[in-house]
Every structure is written in C-alpha cells, then in structure tokens.
Amino acid sequence: MKANQNSLYILMISIHGLIRGKQLELGRDADTGGQTKYVVELTRALARRPEVGQVDLVTRLITDDSVSPEYGKPLEALDQNARIIRIDAGPGLYIPKEDLWSHLDAYTDELFGWLHRQPRLPDVLHSHYADAGYVGVRLSHLTGLPLIHTGHSLGRDKFRRLLALGLSVEDIQHRYKMSERISAEEDVLNSASLVITSTHNEIEDQYELYDCYTPEKMSVIPPGTDLNQFHPPTGEEASVGFFGVLSRYLREPHKPMILALSRPDERKNIVSLLEAYGQSKRLQQLANLVIVAGNRDDIRELNDGAQNVLTELLLVIDCYDLNGLVALPKHHSASEVAEIYRLAAASKGVFVNPALTEPFGLTLLEAAASGLPLVATEVGGPVDIIGNCNNGLLIDPLDEASIASALLSILEDQELWSKYSEHGLTNVARFYSWEAHAKTYLEKLTALIDQNRIAARPAPLAKAPAVQTRTRAIFTAIDNTLLGDPEALAMFVKVIREQHRRVLFGISTGRSLNSVLKILKVHSIPMPDVLITSLGTEIYYPPQFTTDISWTHHIDHWWTPQVLKRIVDPLPGLTPQSKDQQSRFKVSYYYDEQLAPSMEDILTMLRQHEVSVHTTLSFGQFLDFVPARASKGQALRYVANQWKIPLERVLVNGGSGGDEDMLRGNTLGVVVATRHREELAQLSETQRVYFAEGSHASGILEAIDYYDFFNL
Ligand SMILES: O=c1ccn([C@@H]2O[C@H](COP(=O)(O)OP(=O)(O)O[C@H]3O[C@H](CO)[C@@H](O)[C@H](O)[C@H]3O)[C@@H](O)[C@H]2O)c(=O)[nH]1
Ligand SMILES: O=P(O)(O)OC[C@H]1O[C@](O)(CO)[C@@H](O)[C@@H]1O
Numbered sequence: 001m002k003a004n005q006n007s008l009y010i011l012m013i014s015i016h017g018l019i020r021g022k023q024l025e026l027g028r029d030a031d032t033g034g035q036t037k038y039v040v041e042l043t044r045a046l047a048r049r050p051e052v053g054q055v056d057l058v059t060r061l062i063t064d065d066s067v068s069p070e071y072g073k074p075l076e077a078l079d080q081n082a083r084i085i086r087i088d089a090g091p092g093l094y095i096p097k098e099d100l101w102s103h104l105d106a107y108t109d110e111l112f113g114w115l116h117r118q119p120r121l122p123d124v125l126h127s128h129y130a131d132a133g134y135v136g137v138r139l140s141h142l143t144g145l146p147l148i149h150t151g152h153s154l155g156r157d158k159f160r161r162l163l164a165l166g167l168s169v170e171d172i173q174h175r176y177k178m179s180e181r182i183s184a185e186e187d188v189l190n191s192a193s194l195v196i197t198s199t200h201n202e203i204e205d206q207y208e209l210y211d212c213y214t215p216e217k218m219s220v221i222p223p224g225t226d227l228n229q230f231h232p233p234t235g236e237e238a239s240v241g242f243f244g245v246l247s248r249y250l251r252e253p254h255k256p257m258i259l260a261l262s263r264p265d266e267r268k269n270i271v272s273l274l275e276a277y278g279q280s281k282r283l284q285q286l287a288n289l290v291i292v293a294g295n296r297d298d299i300r301e302l303n304d305g306a307q308n309v310l311t312e313l314l315l316v317i318d319c320y321d322l323n324g325l326v327a328l329p330k331h332h333s334a335s336e337v338a339e340i341y342r343l344a345a346a347s348k349g350v351f352v353n354p355a356l357t358e359p360f361g362l363t364l365l366e367a368a369a370s371g372l373p374l375v376a377t378e379v380g381g382p383v384d385i386i387g388n389c390n391n392g393l394l395i396d397p398l399d400e401a402s403i404a405s406a407l408l409s410i411l412e413d414q415e416l417w418s419k420y421s422e423h424g425l426t427n428v429a430r431f432y433s434w435e436a437h438a439k440t441y442l443e444k445l446t447a448l449i450d451q452n453r454i455a456a457r458p459a460p461l462a463k464a465p466a467v468q469t470r471t472r473a474i475f476t477a478i479d480n481t482l483l484g485d486p487e488a489l490a491m492f493v494k495v496i497r498e499q500h501r502r503v504l505f506g507i508s509t510g511r512s513l514n515s516v517l518k519i520l521k522v523h524s525i526p527m528p529d530v531l532i533t534s535l536g537t538e539i540y541y542p543p544q545f546t547t548d549i550s551w552t553h554h555i556d557h558w559w560t561p562q563v564l565k566r567i568v569d570p571l572p573g574l575t576p577q578s579k580d581q582q583s584r585f586k587v588s589y590y591y592d593e594q595l596a597p598s599m600e601d602i603l604t605m606l607r608q609h610e611v612s613v614h615t616t617l618s619f620g621q622f623l624d625f626v627p628a629r630a631s632k633g634q635a636l637r638y639v640a641n642q643w644k645i646p647l648e649r650v651l652v653n654g655g656s657g658g659d660e661d662m663l664r665g666n667t668l669g670v671v672v673a674t675r676h677r678e679e680l681a682q683l684s685e686t687q688r689v690y691f692a693e694g695s696h697a698s699g700i701l702e703a704i705d706y707y708d709f710f711n712l
Contacts, residue, residue: 007053008445010046011115011122013132013139014039015107016097019059020070021078023334027294030306031097033263034362035152038223039128040078042441045224045434047082051442056122058085058111060100063092087111096303098177100131101184102685105665108138109637109647116641121145123449126196128152130181133188140191141629142637144554146452148445149192151202153359155181156209158267161356161379164398165266175304186212186603190612191628193448196441198222198360199384206359206380211607219444222384224434225362229338230369232425233346240339242332246290249327256287257349258407259372261340261363264293264306266356269377269397271312273354276403278320283404286411287349289326292340296330341370348417350375350410354397358382365432368424373417375406388431391424472649472712473504475532475636475662476700478511478519480619480674481655484696489523492697496526499710504643506530508632510624510658512580513540535616535658536635537585537626551638552585555630558612561587564625567609571597574623585630591623618656619676633661649712653700654680663689668707672699 017031018024019040025032043057057078062071070076071094076084089110090103100107115121126148127136133149140147159178163169172178189195189212196219197203203218237243238254247253258277262268270291277289291313296302299310310328317326332340344351344367351367353376360381364374368385374392376382386392393406410417474496476482482489496505505528509516513533520527531540537555539548564587568574573596577588597605599617606613612628632654640650647666654663655672657679663669669689671677674696683689690706692699704710 008051008124008442008449009054009120009122010052010056010124010126010445012039012043012055012057012126012128013059013111013136014057014128015060015104015131015135016100016129017059018062018067018071018094019057019084020068021076021084025295026334026337027261027263027292027332029096029294030263030265030303034360035128037362038150038152041224041226041434042437043082044079045438046441047079048435049438049442051446053081055082056085057083058087060090060107061086061088061092062094064094067094085114087114097129097131098175101134101177101180104131104134105138105661105686106688108135108142109666111135112139112142112637112641113646115139115143124148124445126150127188127192130155130184130188133192134184137184137187137191138634141634144557144629146193146448147188147191148194148196148448149188150196151185151207151359153267154202154206154209155185157206157357157359157380160209162266165269165356167266186210186607189214190607190610192217193452194219194444196221196444199381201380201383202359206357211604212610213608214610219440221437221440221444222432223360223362223365224432224437225365225369225428226434227369227429230341230366231338232371232421233342235346237339237343237346240343242329242336242339243343245329245332246288246327246343249324249329250288251324252288254347256347256411257290257344258283258287258411259290259292259340259344259349259351259367260354261292261337261351261367262353262355264296264302264309266305266309268293268309269354269356270309271316272397272400273352273403274313274316274322274326276354276400276407277326278316278322279400280404280408283407283411284322284325286408289322290340290344290349291326291328292332292337293328295332337366338370341367341372345371345421348411348414350392350407350417352403352407353377353382354395354403355380356397361385365428368428371421371425373410373420373424375403375410389424389427391420391427468643469501470504470529470643470645471502472651472709473506473640473643473645474651474653474700474709475506475508475530476653477632477655477659478507478509478516479655480676480696481653481659481672481699482507482525482697483519483523484674485698486523488694488696488698488701489525492700493525495701495704500526502710504529504645506532506636506639508532508536508636508652508659508662510535510618510622510632512583513538513545515580530639532632532635532639534583534586535624535626535630536614536632537583537630539635539639551635554638555585555627557627557629559585559627560611561625563609564606564611564613567605567611568602568625571602573597577622585626587625589623591617591621593620596623616658616660617679618658620679622658624658631661632659633664636662636667649709651700651703651707651709653703656680668703668709670699670703670706672696 089107351372358380378394573592655674
C-alpha cells in the first residue's frame, strides 16, 4: 500500500467476469469482455499518474476448477502501486453475473470489513456496471465516501433492444435478471456524485432512459486502446498461425475478410450480419465472413444467451449453404486478437459491429488502430467514434440490407477503403488514449474530493468503551417481534441477563426513543446497551442516552424533507402519521394499498425528482422515508463496526419491511413468524436468514439454537 495521506487512494469495484493483470481471457464468456479490459487499463493508467498513491481494483475471489487458480488469489500486484483485490463472498464457483444478485449484500459486508482493516480508507469509490453499483451505493452510504460510477452497458437500453428483437419480457427477465439490474442502476444513478461515460451518445440516448436522469453529474471521458498491441499489418500476416485456422473454414482464404468480433451475446446481433451476408451473392463473391464470438468447446455447455446465439449462427450458415465462405473459429487466445484484426486489414477487409446497441465499442478502437475501416451500428458509442474518426459507415442494425450495402460500398471502392483506413489510424491515436483519460479523470476527481471534504462529517467519535468484552450482539425490533408473547419474552430476558457480559444487547426499531423507553419499562425489559430508534436515524447509548452525533452528521446528506413532502403529500392513499411519529430525519405516512400508488411507482417518482432517500413499508401500512444513509441495517453496521463485533456474530431479529436491510448480508438473520413477514419473503433465498417457526420472542430463542449462537 503506497497511498500516504497526501496522495490519492482510488478503489475500483468491478465484480463479475475473470479479471487478472495479464492475458485477460476476453471473450471466454459473456462476462469477460470490454469492461474487464477497461478496468485493468484504467487502473494501470491512473496508477502511473504522480497524484495517485494507490489504486486497488476490487473484484470477486473465484475458486473453481473450470478457471485458472490465479482468480483464487486474494491479492495480485498489477504495478508497484496498483493491485487486484479479490473479495471472498458468495459461492467460490465462477457463476454468471446474473446469478450474483443474492450475494452482493454479503460482498458489501466483506468489502466493508476489508476496507476497515487497511491502513487508510480510499478517497473515492468507483463502481463499474450495475452489480458493482449496488455494492458501491451501500459502501458509499456506510463510509460517507464519494461514489463514481461507469455503467459500461445499461439494462434499460439492452431491455428495449431485445424487446425490439422479439424476445419476451419473461424470457429477458429469466436470462438477464433485468429488474434487479435496472433497480440497481437507478439507485446508483441516484447516489453517485459523478457518472463517467465513454460518449455523449450514452448520456443523450442511453442514460436518458432512466428515471434518475442527471446529465449535470455526467462526464464524457473516452477510454483508450493499447497502440502497442493494436497496429497496422506488418506484411507477414499470411504466416501467422491464425491464418491457418481460418483457412480450414474458407475455400478461398485470401479473399478480403469481413470481420466481426464480440462476445456471443444476443445484444451483439451477429445473426443479422450473417443474414445480410447470406442474402448477398455479391458480398459472398467479394469477401469471406469471419465471426470471432468468444471461445467454446461445446455449445451445449454455454449459458442460455451464448447457446442461442451460436446455435442460430450455425443454422443460418446451413440455411444459406455458406460453408467455405464463413469462418466461426472455436478458440482464439488473447494474443491472437490483434493478429486477427491485422489479418483482416491485410486482406483489405472491413470490421463490422452490428449490435442492437453498443454503449461504446472498444473493438472499434482496436479495429481502427489495426487499419480496418468500420461498419457499425448507429445505436450507441459508434456514433461518436466514427464521428470523431471519420473512418467508416453507420448502419441500422435491424436493416440487413443497409448492412450489406455499407459493406459493399467500402469493399468495392479501394480509394474509400484507404481513406477510412488512414483516418482510423490517425484519429484513434488522437482521440482515444488512456493517458488523456487518466488526466481528465483526476481533474474531475480532485474537484469531487474537495467538495466532499468540505461536507464531510467529523470523524466518528469512539463510542465503544476502550476495552469491551462483548464478542457478539443481538439486535431485535420490537413490534410483533420482541413483544407479543409474554412467556417467551420472559425467557428471552433471562437469556440476555445471563449472557450480558458476552453479548451486546440492542434494540433496532422504527419507534421514537420515548416510545421505546415506555415499552422497556412496562415489559420489564433490561436496558439495552444500544438503542437504534426512528428507523435507524437516531442512535442512543444508555444510561445517559447520549446521542451519537457523528451518526447524525453522517446521515444528514442530501436530505431534503420539504422536497420529499411536496412530492408525496398530494398522493392518494397516503396520510401523514401523528406528530410523535415524525422526526427531523423521518417522514412517516399511513399507506392504504387500495388507494395509494404502488411502492415501485413511488420510488420512480422520487428518482425522477432526484430525491435520494431510504423508503420502507412495514406491516403493510407504515410508509417511512429516511435519509439514504439511514436505515436499521446501516445503523446496525455502524454500531457493530464501532464495537468491533463482526457481523457474522450479530443476531438480528426482524419481521417486517423496515427490517430488511439489517437481515441482509453477513448478519445472522431471523424472521419470526409474524403476519407480515411476506414483506421479507424475498430474503428466503438468502442463506443467512432463518425463518423461525415460532413467533415473537420464541422465534429469537429458536434462532439462538439454530445458529448455535453462543458457541460461534
Ligand atoms: O471473442 C472475443 C470477444 C471480445 N474480445 C475482446 O473483448 C472486448 C470487447 O469489448 P467491447 O467491444 O467494448 O464490448 P463489451 O464486452 O460488450 O463491453 C462493454 O463494456 C465496454 C467498456 O465500457 C463498452 O465498450 C461496450 O460497449 C460494452 O458493451 C474487446 O477488447 C475485444 O477485443 C475478445 O478478445 N474475444
Ligand atoms: O451485454 P450486457 O448484459 O449489458 O453486459 C455487458 C457485458 O460486457 C462486459 O464488458 C464484459 O466484460 C461487461 O460490461 C458485461 O459483463
């Protein structure tokens, strides 16, 4: 760790795919492609800057025989002040990004713990893609650190394009978990201080689809490409190994190559290119078609998306009887990619990207740097790239005739081919370099950190006594969870009294402090060590009931209750709760589900007004709004961190919607059998949440046995 107090420490978060410092396995699968390359090259470029002391690229630890053991190393040095950190959360197996959603709370808790074991916290968090955005939002709320986000590919844009292709909503949801992804993207756009895009087009046409659309927070900083790796042909192309591979497929391998290179994902729309080629005898006379679509052994072992793409390609090749004209190589190595581009350039071919939507398109930079003219989708980043480089033609990805005619117009016009090839070589170096990217990035970052330091709260005061013996904690809500069964409550109280030296006892409730104190008295419940009240917006330490002021400062961030009330008050089916339920950081309503808008519609409205709040519905009737950084779960993590009690030894009892985020992640959750626990049904797939048979306090006693809590 080289970051001293003056130099910048940047934490990149990019969770899915296979990430390592060398020989990236790009194209190996749907999750290892442009983003994995982008984050490694960005990390290296930033680490080279004098202002930067340390850059850590955080991803996921993968221990799986089907991939290299390198991905199971918790730490990999990238450069002298850049590292890859692999966090062990969720299954060790290499699973598709779409299956990571239920593991991201645990990932957040593990990364939060790792950060607090380092010599210093980062100056900024930078999340990449929806899954890292989910983690980044929660870490930013917990730590108060500013969040930068880069989407790389956006769910709403992909969803819209796949619908246009004819896929059903159910099919898209099944394959791509699109609702979890879009919800996470909306949240990160709501919480990030800065969004870095690669093109203006992303801001105008892609991010514009989101409820939380904040172009003023967005900056276009185009990525670079490695001009040492990607360069024009050297003249020996015919002798390279891959030419031999392609020759196996091609009757006349020396003809010009139409080259497509992308992950085998439906969004890449490769089949439309093949259809365009299959329908054009002229194209088939002029050129071969080379499709590099990832690496595969057996198509039947690939995930659904890739399987569909490759199967359809083989069927279309057969339908037009294109054997001898089309090459669909099964394998290629990372080092062969640059050779493939050069082979196509040496053959006077064309690179084509027919994607339904291409957020940016790193392959276009690589092709241009190799001297290849481009034919690319008019949807997304290629608009900017070809606009800057003037090195090719844009096409409508759903119009196969336009793809064919664009290809013909370049292949049949040697002058045009040379013009586009030269423009590409000149302009890719001019517009797309990582050094320029890193310089602009740091200018934006410095401004962001300065403004955040001004607003930053005083350092959290040490709350826990210097030496404390508690090695574990029990936190419980009150209504329908702790209360409701006097006998069980008496037994639970007995356990708390017996274990009091080892166990921190806390209450975490939506009620106010006064209301809690009355209940403790009436039910003869021993005074807890910590009181988290008003839905995680207030933290008190008995017996003096000192307020945790640093928590108050921490949550008072982007909190605009007046704006919130102007949006929510007029809505049907919502009635403000009584004054004693309202507080400085809590706005509460009674919710009538017959009359009120759905929760999703309310969240959408708030995002559209850029209101960043934490919203919960409890017991089907209590609708509560608190600051984004406040909630039972965030307050609980703050306290556990102060008292140095690992979340794996914090037993948390809940029963309604407001308890959800303290039950998620690494805490030991128990949902007691209450009438409204269906509000927590989505937690049933989370491995650390136990749905008790017993109700009220007996459910907590059951969970103590289930987790063997006192012997952990
Ligand atoms: O079989 C393959 C397929 C891809 N690649 C490489 O993988 C990368 C693919 O990047 P890109 O063309 O940008 O596509 P995506 O993988 O879809 O990347 C996402 O993230 C990129 C970085 O933000 C954006 O440029 C894209 O638009 C976005 O879809 C390139 O370096 C390719 O050379 C291979 O090496 N072999
Ligand atoms: O096409 P999708 O599902 O939006 O995902 C894009 C994928 O390409 C990548 O660049 C691969 O690294 C990642 O951004 C992501 O896994």
